[in-house]
Amino acid sequence: MNESANGNAQRVRMTAWVRGTVQGVGFRWFTRAAALRIGGLNGFAGNLADGRVQVVAEGEQESCDSLLDWLRTGDTPGSVVGVTEIWGTIRGGYEGFEIR
Template sequence: MLKKQFVVYGIVQGVGFRYFTWKKATEIGLNGIVKNQRDGSVYILAEGSASQIDSFRDWLSHGPPSARVDRVEENDYSGTHSFGLFSVEH
């Protein structure tokens, strides 16, 4: 299993981005979390197979129709915590 951190920038808060991210991650079968950050970006930690992460990364590059994604930063997650079902954190 791969663990990746994503930070999505653009118009991604107040447009349902976390909900649609949860929906897509659940559809793909990922574990992890999504949450808003104070700087207006959205933080995502996703855990899954390489093909699941690839599919999710492709979706994140444009997000839902209500959002405008300017850029996505991606890093490996080196923590040892394992996540259950994908969830939205507040």
């Protein structure tokens, strides 16, 4: 696990775009449930006009990694063809994990 100089786990922002049959199948709801189960994540899952779902999660690196792993496992509703992600610094502004 990455740790900052003060010994706390590193907090990051992970943005993922999920491709496949991921709209109209409960994907956002299950993504929110996974984020809540993992714990410590703030952000959202939202549909995009091109059929993808965008997932933004802010929290400890390990928690974000766990959510990304879940998105890629195939243990999701619908059919995930691929997941592309980028990492960045926390921006804040989220309370909990929302469906948009």
